[in-house]
Amino acid sequence: MYKFLLKISLFLSVYLLLPLQLTAGDEMRAETSSFLRIHWANDIVYQTDYYFTNGLEFAWFSNRLHNDFWSKLHFGYSADEQRLISFSLKQDIFTPRNVNARDIQYADRPYASYLLLANEQTVINTLQRYKRRTVLQVGVIGGLSGGEQVQNGIHELLPASKPVGGWQYQLATDVALSYGLHLEKAAFWSKHFRINAEVGGVLGIPYTDASGAVSFEIGQMPQMYGYPLLITGSQWFYYIRSEARLEYRLYDATIQGGLFQKANPHTLNSITAFRYIFGNSMIIGRKDFQVEFGHRWKSPEFNGAKPHGYGYIAIQFAL
Known part of the structure; x- marks a missing residue:
C-alpha cells in the first residue's frame, strides 16, 4: 500500500513542479x-x-545561469535573495557485513548501489x-548503476583485497527519482x-525521509553568509564543524528494493525509522579553493544492524 501511495505522490510532485517559474532576482556579484x-x-577509515x-560525487556550481530550463523545476526567489545552480553525478555503494559469504545473507542488507544525476538550486539570503x-534527482538503482564494477575494480588494485563475490545477489535494476x-x-x-539549524525532507527513490539537524562551527570563518568560493576577497578560512542530525526515514530502496522491480534476489521488509x-x-580554504575532510557515524538502519561510520574528503575549486 505504501509503495502505491509513493508512486501517486511522485507523479503529483513532478506534475505540480513543472509549471513553476523563477521570479527575477539579483545574482551574487x-x-x-x-x-x-x-x-x-x-x-x-x-x-x-x-x-x-x-x-563518489562530482558537482558543478554556477551563479551565472539565467532563465534556464532547469530553473523551472525549482521554486522562485525574490530580489533580496541570490541563486546558485548545480549539476552533479553521484554513486553510492552498499554491501552486507560478510562480503566473503557465498550465499544470500537474509538477515543483512542486500548488495546495492545507485547512480544519480541531480539538479540543485540553492537560494541564499x-x-x-x-x-x-x-534538489531533483534521476537515475538508476541496482545492476546498471555499476556498484559491482567499481568495488571489485578498487579491490583488484589493492594488494590486500580480493574481489567481492556476492554481487550476483544485488538489487535488480530499477528507476530512481x-x-x-x-x-x-x-x-x-x-x-x-556559529550555530546553524536545518530541516528538510526528500520524497522518492532511493529515499523518502524527513530530517532536522544542528551544527556548530568554530574557527576563522568567512564573514559573509553563503558559499565561501563565491565571496570576494583573498582571506583564508579554517574552522571545525560538528553536526548532530535526527532522521525519520519512511523508505530506503537500498534495503527494501526499488519501487517497480519485484524480482530482487534479496531485500528486507522493514527498516529502522528513526536514525541518528x-x-x-x-x-580549510580561501575564495578560490576549499578542502574538507571528516567523518560521519550512523545509528543502525535496520533490525540487527550495527552502527556504522565512514570518512570523507571534499575538494572544491574555482573554474
Whole structure:
C-alpha cells in the first residue's frame, strides 16, 4: 500500500513542479562565478568494508545561469535573495557485513548501489542568513548503476583485497527519482563561533525521509553568509564543524528494493525509522579553493544492524 501511495505522490510532485517559474532576482556579484566539487567517502577509515562502503560525487556550481530550463523545476526567489545552480553525478555503494559469504545473507542488507544525476538550486539570503535548497534527482538503482564494477575494480588494485563475490545477489535494476527541499538558518552568528539549524525532507527513490539537524562551527570563518568560493576577497578560512542530525526515514530502496522491480534476489521488509547521524569535519580554504575532510557515524538502519561510520574528503575549486 505504501509503495502505491509513493508512486501517486511522485507523479503529483513532478506534475505540480513543472509549471513553476523563477521570479527575477539579483545574482551574487563575486569574482568567482562557478566552481567544481569532488566528494569521496569510504569506510576505509574504520576498516569495516560493509554497509555504506564507497561514494563518489562530482558537482558543478554556477551563479551565472539565467532563465534556464532547469530553473523551472525549482521554486522562485525574490530580489533580496541570490541563486546558485548545480549539476552533479553521484554513486553510492552498499554491501552486507560478510562480503566473503557465498550465499544470500537474509538477515543483512542486500548488495546495492545507485547512480544519480541531480539538479540543485540553492537560494541564499546573506543578510537574514538562510539558505533554501531544492534538489531533483534521476537515475538508476541496482545492476546498471555499476556498484559491482567499481568495488571489485578498487579491490583488484589493492594488494590486500580480493574481489567481492556476492554481487550476483544485488538489487535488480530499477528507476530512481526524488525531489528534496532543505531549509538552513544561522541561529547564532559571531566572528569565530556559529550555530546553524536545518530541516528538510526528500520524497522518492532511493529515499523518502524527513530530517532536522544542528551544527556548530568554530574557527576563522568567512564573514559573509553563503558559499565561501563565491565571496570576494583573498582571506583564508579554517574552522571545525560538528553536526548532530535526527532522521525519520519512511523508505530506503537500498534495503527494501526499488519501487517497480519485484524480482530482487534479496531485500528486507522493514527498516529502522528513526536514525541518528553525527559528524565532525575540518574545513580549510580561501575564495578560490576549499578542502574538507571528516567523518560521519550512523545509528543502525535496520533490525540487527550495527552502527556504522565512514570518512570523507571534499575538494572544491574555482573554474
